[in-house]
Every structure is written in C-alpha cells, then in structure tokens.
Amino acid sequence: MPRYDTVSFLSDYGQADEFAGVVKAVIRDLAPHVTVIDLTHEIPVHDIRAGSLALARCIQYVPAGVVLAVVDPGVGTARRALAVEIAGGAGVVVAPDNGLIAPAIAMAGGPGAAVVLTNAEYHLAAPGATFAGRDVFAPVAAQLCNGVPLAELGEAIDPAALVPGVIPVPRLDGADVVAEVLWVDHFGNAQLNLGPEDVAGWDGVARLQWGEEVRTATVVTTYDDIGSGAIGLVLDSYGLLAVSLMRRSAADELGLAPGTEIRLSPAGAERAGGRVDGGLTIPVALRRTDDAGESSR
Amino acid sequence: MPRYDTVSFLSDYGQADEFAGVVKAVIRDLAPHVTVIDLTHEIPVHDIRAGSLALARCIQYVPAGVVLAVVDPGVGTARRALAVEIAGGAGVVVAPDNGLIAPAIAMAGGPGAAVVLTNAEYHLAAPGATFAGRDVFAPVAAQLCNGVPLAELGEAIDPAALVPGVIPVPRLDGADVVAEVLWVDHFGNAQLNLGPEDVAGWDGVARLQWGEEVRTATVVTTYDDIGSGAIGLVLDSYGLLAVSLMRRSAADELGLAPGTEIRLSPAGAERAGGRVDGGLTIPVALRRTDDAGESSR
Amino acid sequence: MPRYDTVSFLSDYGQADEFAGVVKAVIRDLAPHVTVIDLTHEIPVHDIRAGSLALARCIQYVPAGVVLAVVDPGVGTARRALAVEIAGGAGVVVAPDNGLIAPAIAMAGGPGAAVVLTNAEYHLAAPGATFAGRDVFAPVAAQLCNGVPLAELGEAIDPAALVPGVIPVPRLDGADVVAEVLWVDHFGNAQLNLGPEDVAGWDGVARLQWGEEVRTATVVTTYDDIGSGAIGLVLDSYGLLAVSLMRRSAADELGLAPGTEIRLSPAGAERAGGRVDGGLTIPVALRRTDDAGESSR
Numbered sequence: 001m002p003r004y005d006t007v008s009f010l011s012d013y014g015q016a017d018e019f020a021g022v023v024k025a026v027i028r029d030l031a032p033h034v035t036v037i038d039l040t041h042e043i044p045v046h047d048i049r050a051g052s053l054a055l056a057r058c059i060q061y062v063p064a065g066v067v068l069a070v071v072d073p074g075v076g077t078a079r080r081a082l083a084v085e086i087a088g089g090a091g092v093v094v095a096p097d098n099g100l101i102a103p104a105i106a107m108a109g110g111p112g113a114a115v116v117l118t119n120a121e122y123h124l125a126a127p128g129a130t131f132a133g134r135d136v137f138a139p140v141a142a143q144l145c146n147g148v149p150l151a152e153l154g155e156a157i158d159p160a161a162l163v164p165g166v167i168p169v170p171r172l173d174g175a176d177v178v179a180e181v182l183w184v185d186h187f188g189n190a191q192l193n194l195g196p197e198d199v200a201g202w203d204g205v206a207r208l209q210w211g212e213e214v215r216t217a218t219v220v221t222t223y224d225d226i227g228s229g230a231i232g233l234v235l236d237s238y239g240l241l242a243v244s245l246m247r248r249s250a251a252d253e254l255g256l257a258p259g260t261e262i263r264l265s266p267a268g269a270e271r272a273g274g275r276v277d278g279g280l281t282i283p284v285a286l287r288r289t290d291d292a293g294e295s296s297r
Numbered sequence: 298m299p300r301y302d303t304v305s306f307l308s309d310y311g312q313a314d315e316f317a318g319v320v321k322a323v324i325r326d327l328a329p330h331v332t333v334i335d336l337t338h339e340i341p342v343h344d345i346r347a348g349s350l351a352l353a354r355c356i357q358y359v360p361a362g363v364v365l366a367v368v369d370p371g372v373g374t375a376r377r378a379l380a381v382e383i384a385g386g387a388g389v390v391v392a393p394d395n396g397l398i399a400p401a402i403a404m405a406g407g408p409g410a411a412v413v414l415t416n417a418e419y420h421l422a423a424p425g426a427t428f429a430g431r432d433v434f435a436p437v438a439a440q441l442c443n444g445v446p447l448a449e450l451g452e453a454i455d456p457a458a459l460v461p462g463v464i465p466v467p468r469l470d471g472a473d474v475v476a477e478v479l480w481v482d483h484f485g486n487a488q489l490n491l492g493p494e495d496v497a498g499w500d501g502v503a504r505l506q507w508g509e510e511v512r513t514a515t516v517v518t519t520y521d522d523i524g525s526g527a528i529g530l531v532l533d534s535y536g537l538l539a540v541s542l543m544r545r546s547a548a549d550e551l552g553l554a555p556g557t558e559i560r561l562s563p564a565g566a567e568r569a570g571g572r573v574d575g576g577l578t579i580p581v582a583l584r585r586t587d588d589a590g591e592s593s594r
Numbered sequence: 595m596p597r598y599d600t601v602s603f604l605s606d607y608g609q610a611d612e613f614a615g616v617v618k619a620v621i622r623d624l625a626p627h628v629t630v631i632d633l634t635h636e637i638p639v640h641d642i643r644a645g646s647l648a649l650a651r652c653i654q655y656v657p658a659g660v661v662l663a664v665v666d667p668g669v670g671t672a673r674r675a676l677a678v679e680i681a682g683g684a685g686v687v688v689a690p691d692n693g694l695i696a697p698a699i700a701m702a703g704g705p706g707a708a709v710v711l712t713n714a715e716y717h718l719a720a721p722g723a724t725f726a727g728r729d730v731f732a733p734v735a736a737q738l739c740n741g742v743p744l745a746e747l748g749e750a751i752d753p754a755a756l757v758p759g760v761i762p763v764p765r766l767d768g769a770d771v772v773a774e775v776l777w778v779d780h781f782g783n784a785q786l787n788l789g790p791e792d793v794a795g796w797d798g799v800a801r802l803q804w805g806e807e808v809r810t811a812t813v814v815t816t817y818d819d820i821g822s823g824a825i826g827l828v829l830d831s832y833g834l835l836a837v838s839l840m841r842r843s844a845a846d847e848l849g850l851a852p853g854t855e856i857r858l859s860p861a862g863a864e865r866a867g868g869r870v871d872g873g874l875t876i877p878v879a880l881r882r883t884d885d886a887g888e889s890s891r
C-alpha cells in the first residue's frame with residue numbers, strides 16, 4: 001500500500017546532463033503514483049554547505065513524503081547513505097550522511113528513526129559506483145513511497161549521530177556584529193546570518209564594512225523601499241537580513257559572495273550627523289517570528 | 298470540489314535557487330491533485346517586457362486551469378496582485394499587475410472577472426514580504442484549483458483597468474518598415490515584430506539595416522532553406538518573421554538583441570541588379586493565419 | 595483507452611525559452627493523464643551526436659511509454675519525422691530521423707514497427723514550420739498515449755532503414771588504444787569510449803597522451819580513490835572509463851572536450867620504474883557487465 005506520493009528532490013546535478021532526469025525516470029518506473037517536485041538541481045558542484053542551506057530554507061515548505069537530497073562528493077566511498085524519518089514519520093529524508101541534511105532535519109524537529117541503506121536488494125545493479133542517485137537513492141525513495149518499511153532498507157543507526165552541518169553563527173565584537181553572507185540568490189541579494197533582532201536598537205541604519213569597503217545601509221521591508229543608489233538590509237522571506245540594491249544585483253555591484261564576512265556597526269548617530277550614503281529610510285517595526293528564527297540554526 | 302487540475306507557471310526565478318521549487322511544493326501541499334507545467338523560469342530578471350512576450354507566445358497552448366506568472370520587481374509594494382479570469386472562466390491568470398499579463402490576456406480574448414488578492418486568509422504567513430510567489434501567488438493558485446471562488450480572494454476590480462503591456466509596433470517610413478527585435482531565442486533567431494504581410498510584394502527579398510550594418514535577407518520557411526553564408530527572414534512558429542542563419546546563431550553573429558531596431562527595405566529591384574548578398578532564395582507563398590496575426594498584438 | 599502514461603522528453607531546447615514548456619502544455623492539453631519526465635533539455639544546440647549519446651545513456655532507465663527526442667537542425671525540411679516502437683511495443687520513440695535515436699533504439703533491442711508522421715490530422719495547425727516539437731511531435735506523443743494506433747499516424751517504413759547514429763569506436767595501435775572523449779559531464783568527468791576490458795592486463799595504470807600532454811592515470815572505482823593531484827580512470831555509472839580528478843573538473847584542468855582524442859598506453863612497467871605521476875592506486879577487480887557493455891554500441 002503506497003505510503004507517500006511526493007518526492008521533493010534537490011541536488012548538485014545541474015541541468016546540462018540527464019542525471020536528474022534519470023533519477024526521476026527510475027522513480028517513475030518503480031513508483032508510478034509518485035510526483036517529483038524539483039526543488040533545485042543547481043547547488044554548486046560538491047558544495048555541501050550551499051546544499052544544506054538551500055534544504056534548510058525549503059524544508060518547512062515541502063509536502064509530506066520523501067525528501068531526496070544529493071550533494072555527494074564522496075559517492076562510492078565509506079560515507080553512509082541514509083534514510084531518516086522526520087516529523088513523526090510524515091516524511092523521510094534520503095541522502096548521503098555528510099552534513100547536507102542535518103540542518104534541515106533539525107529545523108523539521110530533529111531526526112526520528114534512521115537507517116543506513118545497506119540492503120542492496122532495494123538498489124539497482126550498476127557497472128560502476130559513481131551514480132548513487134540513480135542506483136541507491138532513487139530506488140530507495142521510490143520503495144519508501146510504495147510502503148516498504150524503513151527497517152527493511154538497512155541497519156538502524158543512532159539518529160543523533162548524523163554528520164552535523166556547518167552553519168556559521170554571527171559573532172559580537174563590542175557594539176559590532178560580524179556576520180557572513182550565507183547565500184547569494186538569482187537576483188543578487190546577499191542573505192546574511194542575521195535577523196532583524198540582531199540590529200534592534202540601531203535606529204534602522206547600519207554601517208557595513210567588508211574588505212576595503214565601508215557603506216551605510218538602511219533596514220527596509222521591500223526592495224523598492226531601498227531607493228536608487230542606496231543599499232538596503234531587506235528583511236527577506238526567511239526572516240533574515242539580506243544586503244540588496246533596488247532592482248540591481250547587490251552581489252555583483254558590491255562584490256559579495258557566499259562566505260564574505262561583513263562587519264555591521266550601529267550607524268544611527270552618524271546618520272544624524274549626515275554621513276549616511278543616502279537612500280530612503282522607511283522605519284518599520286520588525287518582528288522575527290519563531291518559525292523564521294529557526295531558519296538560522 | 299476541484300475546479301482546475303493544471304497550473305502553468307512562468308517566472309524570472311531562474312534555476313539556481315529553490316524559488317520555483319518551493320512555489321511548486323506549496324501548490325503540491327495545498328492542492329495535491331494539481332500538475333504544474335513549467336513554461337520557463339528564465340525570463341531575464343525583472344524584465345516585464347520579455348515575460349509578457351513569452352506569456353503571449355504561450356497562452357494559446359496552455360491547458361485549461363491556472364496560469365501563474367511572476368516577474369515582480371515591485372514585490373511587496375503597492376503594485377496589485379491579481380487573479381483574472383480568461384476564456385469564460387476556463388482559466389485564471391494569477392500575477393502581479395505590472396504589464397506582465399495584459400498582452401496574453403488580450404490574446405486569450407480579454408479579461409473576465411478580476412480581483413485584487415487582498416484576502417490574507419488565503420496567503421501564507423511569512424516573516425518578510427519579498428517572496429510573494431511562495432506566500433501569495435502559489436497558495437491562491439492552489440486554492441483556485443481547489444474550487445475557492447474568485448470573489449473569496451479579494452475585492453473585485455474593473456478588469457479593463459489592468460496595467461497595459463508595452464509591445465512595440467513597427468512603423469512605416471516611405472517604402473521602408475522600421476521593425477524591432479522582440480526576442481532572441483536559444484538558437485539565436487531574432488524574432489521581429491513583423492509578419493510576412495508586412496513585406497508582401499517585396500519579391501521575397503529585403504534589405505536589412507541596423508547600426509552600421511546593411512545586409513540582404515530572403516524570406517524562407519525553414520532554416521535550411523537559408524543556405525550557408527546567407528541571412529534568412531524565416532516565417533517562425535508564431536507567424537512572425539525572424540532574422541536567422543542556417544544552423545548558426547544570427548543574434549551572436551549579427552549582433553542582434555531584444556530591442557535592436559532594424560530597417561527593412563524592398564530589395565527585389567536591387568536583387569535583379571545583382572546586389573543581393575548571395576544565399577539560396579526559395580520563393581514561397583506566405584500566408585499569415587488569423588491566429589498567428591494575434592500574436593503580435 | 596489510454597495506452598501509455600509517461601512521456602520521457604529530451605531536447606536541445608534549453609531552458610531560457612518556453613519551448614520545452616509549450617511542448618509539455620500541448621501534451622497536457624491533449625492527454626491529461628500523462629506525466630512528462632524531463633530527461634534533459636540542455637543538449638548542445640543542433641548536436642545530434644551529443645543527443646544520441648545522452649539518449650543511449652538514458653534508454654535503459656526510462657519507464658514504459660513514449661520517448662520524445664528533439665534535436666532537429668533540419669526541422670521543416672525533407673528529413674523524416676518518425677514514431678518507432680521498441681521493446682515489443684512497451685515503448686515508442688517519437689523523433690526526427692537524423693541519427694539521434696538509432697543508438698538508443700539499438701540498445702533497447704532494435705526497432706519494431708515504424709511510421710513516418712505524415713498524417714497531419716494528428717498535428718497542430720501552425721503559421722510556420724519551425725517548431726515541430728510543438729506542432730508535430732508533442733501531439734503525436736500525446737495521441738500515442740491516448741491509444742491512437744501507430745499505423746494511424748502515417749506510412750509504415752522499413753525500421754531497418756533509420757538514419758544510423760555515429761558513435762566513435764576506439765582503435766588499437768600496437769599495444770596502445772586510441773580513444774575519444776564521448777561526453778564531459780557537469781562535474782568535469784570526461785567519459786571515454788572504452789570499458790575496463792580495454793585496459794585489462796595493464797596493471798591498473800595507463801599513460802594518457804593528448805595534444806602535447808602526457809600523464810599517467812590509475813584505474814579506480816570512486817572519485818575519492820583518485821587522490822589529490824592525481825588523475826583517475828574511473829569506472830563510471832555506464833560501465834565506461836572516465837578521465838577524472840578528485841573533486842575537481844578534469845575537463846577544465848586537463849583541457850578535455852567531447853571529441854578529444856586520447857592515446858592510452860600500458861604504463862605498468864613504467865610504474866614499477868617510478869614514472870607514475872603519483873596518486874593513490876587502488877587496484878580493483880573490474881568487471882564490465884553485459885548490460886553496461888552495450889552502452890558503447
């Protein structure tokens with residue numbers, strides 16, 4: 001009896017090859033009732049950190065079912081392949097155990113039962129060991145949807161022993177906070193590992209310093225509130241602050257990339273003294289929800 | 298009772314991030330019976346004109362159901378979010394009201410009932426205002442599919458008051474016609490805002506002039522009819538003329554881009570005099586259908 | 595009565611335009627019960643060889659149903675549009691007859707009944723002849739899924755007369771074998787037209803020579819077995835050998851591309867003498883399965 005009917009699928013397979021397509025073909029073949037939702041396949045090659053952050057951003061929105069996540073530079077080696085129940089069994093995450101999934105699983109309430117995918121009876125025979133997405137993860141995801149019990153797929157492991165993800169936390173330095181760019185999106189917004197509560201009491205203005213650059217930014221709620229020529233700290237859709245420009249790419253124009261360290265200082269006083277770079281400041285009452293707060297953990 | 302079972306989805310979200318994937322996850326969660334057709338997510342960032350043209354090219358082919366279109370530089374501001382019935386209720390377009398959808402709706406016979414999406418009961422709660430695709434448009438699209446009446450989603454508006462699209466029309470200048478490149482496709486074909494009727498009586502040959510360039514092109518029906526080294530004006534799949542090369546990119550080799558202005562002059566006389574650039578001319582009887590004619594409006 | 599419920603779809607349409615989306619919209623409109631699996635749409639423009647290789651890699655994994663393949667530089671010309679049964683009617687390949695599909699069909703056991711798609715009653719009327727994917731192949735694929743008999747779609751042809759694909763075979767030159775790069779994947783692995791049996795008895799080490807470069811490579815089963823700074827000949831997921839680096843792009847760093855000719859020589863003796871470039875050699879028992887062996891035909 002089918003147990004799940006959705007597989008949400010994230011990988012670093014890219015679009016140029018048929019990798020993601022073949023995984024979906026295998027799932028279709030084994031579990032024809034399943035719909036696959038492509039979250040993204042453009043995680044940078046082998047970038048476990050970027051994949052783990054994307055999965056953490058997605059996890060609260062994926063439907064009940066299987067989450068298939070493959071960023072797997074150690075494919076074929078001793079790194080473990082896992083299936084981990086989440087949300088009381090409403091979902092199962094199928095993925096390599098390399099830090100990719102721990103942050104998303106933590107956000108989903110922590111791991112339930114977990115197994116290592118050692119039962120080759122549920123894998124595809126293959127001439128080489130380099131495409132576990134097709135040969136291990138896809139058939140396991142399909143069979144979970146078909147109702148095969150987790151315990152059939154391999155040996156139970158301690159779910160607390162997953163390889164942890166690495167998510168940078170900001171650090172305080174006097175009145176300053178030293179943050180890091182987590183993610184640059186398609187529009188050039190540079191998401192920081194900060195929420196609005198981290199700049200509370202700063203009067204909605206911060207001085208940003210990275211490399212040789214020093215700029216002033218205002219906290220706003222929409223990109224068009226930033227104003228032309230100014231820099232915004234936009235409360236983004238995950239409850240974090242993103243360095244943004246109005247209708248242009250902040251990452252391109254300011255030279256920001258994932259991992260860029262940015263020091264933020266309160267600039268309210270300077271602003272009164274006229275040193276702000278300009279820009280239309282829209283003071284807003286910021287409140288970070290509990291749900292959103294989890295997204296930086 | 299479900300009303301629609303297909304959502305056709307176009308955006309400028311790109312593929313690098315999980316934006317389009319999360320929108321589909323939300324729809325799947327709220328309306329599991331729905332299939333989403335990805336029209337494209339590679340509309341250039343914030344390019345409302347390009348998005349409106351792509352949607353106009355698609356509209357006659359999309360199945361009954363919801364059309365979800367998101368190119369939304371003003372997200373979170375006062376720009377209206379809409380749901381607009383088309384084709385007597387066979388479809389509903391869900392999108393921002395910024396010119397993106399007006400041309401497609403005109404091609405589909407004009408707008409029916411329309412509402413502004415002000416009823417937040419049908420939106421997702423979110424910590425920030427920057428991802429209306431996920432928080433407003435996706436849940437509304439799903440609930441329309443589930444049978445929620447349009448009138449539940451917000452206040453009715455005058456459907457005639459949609460923000461109009463901007464589609465350039467060619468202009469006549471003596472015997473010449475001054476056209477514009479609407480679209481450069483993946484193969485490098487440069488679609489003009491001209492149909493074959495605009496060069497009727499020209500004997501199948503036109504002189505093209507743009508920037509410092511002057512070239513001669515012949516009107517043909519297939520790319521391979523152009524011939525090597527020659528330029529074609531190909532009757533494309535939307536009934537418009539495209540500047541093309543045989544199995545090479547006209548846009549790359551001739552320096553054409555959306556918005557490039559091209560002056561076309563009758564070159565039949567010159568051709569008799571031998572000034573044609575060469576190329577194999579295949580004279581054809583061109584007829585533009587009524588359906589196709591609408592695609593330039 | 596529906597006959598198939600899956601269409602597996604490969605093309606060179608790219609993602610920038612709505613081409614693939616419109617094809618799927620047409621299929622959805624005509625055969626709403628069908629699920630489309632996108633294999634890939636990023637076959638390089640007009641590259642029939644690349645498309646035929648990708649399709650051959652996919653074919654053993656696609657579910658029963660229709661395989662829709664469109665790489666069609668000669669669209670609109672006299673090149674034939676075909677539907678070809680495979681696997682005793684478990685599948686039908688719908689595609690142009692230009693070499694794109696012959697290798698995959700051979701791998702699937704050879705062609706069954708075949709027709710030329712001459713019955714325009716099953717096509718969409720269109721103002722131009724340049725988008726056969728939308729106007730010919732998509733509606734035919736949909737109608738095959740709906741149960742329309744193959745014979746209705748056009749005139750039967752001799753299935754043995756398909757335009758053959760061009761797949762390079764390696765050649766022996768004394769003790770050497772001269773191979774060719776078939777495919778460079780998203781991760782930069784350069785797949786050769788060689789299986790491990792072609793280097794059997796070489797003691798797991800080969801000298802590679804291309805252009806001015808001479809390097810030594812070791813045969814391994816995982817990328818991480820290659821070791822940092824060394825070159826691997828990895829037994830890939832199709833049973834062929836790929837030139838790879840550990841967690842870096844071999845194609846980028848070594849200057850390899852599809853079509854690059856590489857001469858391989860046994861290097862076991864030299865290795866004993868210490869001329870190997872370094873790298874951790876993991877001797878493995880390689881066995882090429884019958885299934886995998888077919889993938890180079």
